[in-house]
Amino acid sequence: xxVQWTLIAGLIFAILIAIFAIANVDKVAVNYxxxxxxxxxILIILGSAFFGAxxxxxxxxxxxxxxxxxxxxxxxxxxxxxxxxxxxxxxIQHLQSEVARLEKGKPTQIEVIKE
Numbered sequence: 001x002x003v004q005w006t007l008i009a010g011l012i013f014a015i016l017i018a019i020f021a022i023a024n025v026d027k028v029a030v031n032y033x034x035x036x037x038x039x040x041x042i043l044i045i046l047g048s049a050f051f052g053a054x055x056x057x058x059x060x061x062x063x064x065x066x067x068x069x070x071x072x073x074x075x076x077x078x079x080x081x082x083x084x085x086x087x088x089x090x091x092i093q094h095l096q097s098e099v100a101r102l103e104k105g106k107p108t109q110i111e112v113i114k115e
Contacts, residue, residue: 021045
């Protein structure tokens, strides 16, 4: 749903820019480092909007990729922790059974070997 609203807002913004650009078709002087040129204002407005959109999209993509990388790292760390917890739980169960056996007075593996 959020994507649809973003798309609708983007389309409305694009239409407003297009209307604004169409209303400004006069030629203006554009100063470069190496000279001056006459360009229609509509091209300058649309070009500025285009490059602004490209810049915003590239920053958004960088943020998305950074978030995915961080998510992947966190998933890997979680998997490692879950494995460690599983091993520790097995060790706890083994030790609890060993304690229960000792409390009942049954010989442990070490005591059997000594005899």
